[in-house]
Amino acid sequence: MAVIGWAALAMLVVGTFLAALGGLNATIYGSSSFVERYLEAIADDDIAAAASTPGVALDDAxxxxxxxxADISTAMLRSGVVSAGPEDxxxxxxxxxxxxxxxxxxSYRLGDEIxxxxxxxxxxxxxxxxxxxWEFxxxxxxxxxxxxxxxxxxxxxxxxxDTRANKTGDELTAFSHTAPYLAIAPAAYTFEYDSVLLEAAHVSVVAGAAEQVPVTVDAQPTPAFVERVQLKVDEYLTACAEQPVLQPAGCPFGxxxxxxxTxxxxxxxxxxxxxxxxxxxxxxxMPPTEGVAHISVEAQDLFDGHFYTVEQDRPFTLALAATINPDGSIAIQLK
Structure with a gap:
């Protein structure tokens, strides 16, 4: 009877263990929990944990x-980049x-969308x-x-x-650049740019799982940029006006x-x-834009010899191209 009792107890223990193991495999170690933990890591902005989840990283093949x-940037795979992760x-x-x-x-909420x-x-x-x-x-x-x-x-x-990070040669001097970045998903991202001379409006994108998403960050001149170019234009025209000749050299009027x-x-x-x-x-x-110069000069008529004064407004147009040098200064090319 004692042997039977111990055997029954052993079977009960084994059964309990197997039941507990089955419960763990169906819950904590189940496929659903694996996916849920991945999504929760994104929601918690623990991008390191999400990116290291088995099956997330892409190999060279x-x-x-x-x-x-093969050298695609992984710079966005870090905390502080995602603007909204999956909730609920x-x-x-x-x-x-x-x-x-x-x-x-x-199912999850991402920002204002389900x-x-x-x-x-x-x-x-x-x-x-x-x-x-499990792995993805x-x-x-x-x-x-x-x-x-x-x-x-x-x-x-x-x-x-910097989208030029992996570029060489002539690509470095392009006015606009496109570069791919690996990003944890699903998640929402907000792109922008703000500096003294350039600013780009906020653009939000939602990157779904395994999606390839385009986004354009459209940088435009700030008022400070325009003011600096205006100052250079005014200085240039002032230097033109200081030339005591009828046709100032390199100037748009004469x-x-x-x-x-005389x-x-x-x-x-x-x-x-x-x-x-x-x-x-x-x-x-800057497209051709009108300005007005004024000349005052004394002259003598070659026919009858009388002296007179020329007072005349001289309209002119000016067009230019402006770029930002690597040191942050502005380069202007007149057209």
Missing amino acids: ELEAFGLP ITIVSDVANPDGSHSVTA AESTFLVRPLEPLYGVLHR ADSPIAVIDVTAAHNPLFTVGDLTL IEIDDRV AEPQWSILTSPQVTLTAGESSFD
């Missing part, structure tokens, strides 16, 4: 299969497939030989193609990046007088062209 460069996460379904993989569908994603996960070698482990069969990581228009820099979250000039011409700028800048193919351009 996978990058090549997706047509992505609910596992909608967990379907076991014949090959042992599971299709796990999760979204739903299905993740294919497959088993790994069990932990201690008994506890289930298809990486949920996203690719964001960033076009930094008219300025190579952009800001995402609290990180400022006059021809057939009679004899005194030095005196120029003044009545109206300076008002600078406006718009993005062109390779620079920020």
Whole structure:
């Protein structure tokens, strides 16, 4: 009877252990919990944990299969970059497939929108030989193609990046740049740029799992940029007006007088062209803009010899292209 009792107790212990193990594998170590933990890591801005989740990282062969460069930037795979992660996460379904993989569908709120994603996960070698482990069969990581228009820099979250990082040669001098970045997903990102001379409005994008998403960060001149160009234009025209000649060298205005000039011409700028800048193919351009110069000069009529004064307004137009030098100064090219 004692032997039977001990055997029954042993069976009860084993049964209890197997039941507990089954419960753990169905919950904490289950495929649904695996997906849920990944999404919660994004929500907690623990991007290091999310990025190191089995099956998230892409190897060289996978990058090549997706047509992505082997040196694609991983700079966005860090905390402080995501503007909104998945919240109110609910596992909608967990379907076991014949090959042992599971299709796990999760619903979540991303910002103001409710979204739903299905993740294919497959088993790994069990932990201690008994506890289930999983990996993503298809990486949920996203690719964001960033076009930094008219300025190579952009800001995402609290990180400022340079789209020229992996470029060489003539690519470095392009006016606009496009570069791909790996980004944890699903998540929302906000792109912008703000400096003394350039600013780009906020652009928000949602990167779904395994999606390739384009975004353009459109940098435009700030009022300070326009003011600095205006100052350079005014200085240039003032220097032109200081030349005591009828045709100031390298200047947009001048006059021809057939009679004899008897005194030095005196120029003044009545109206300076008002600078406006718009993005062109390779620079920020000011279209032909009108200004007015005034000349005052004494002359003698060659026919009858009488003296007279020329007082005349001389309209002119000025166009230019402005770029920002690597040292932050502004380069202007007159057109």
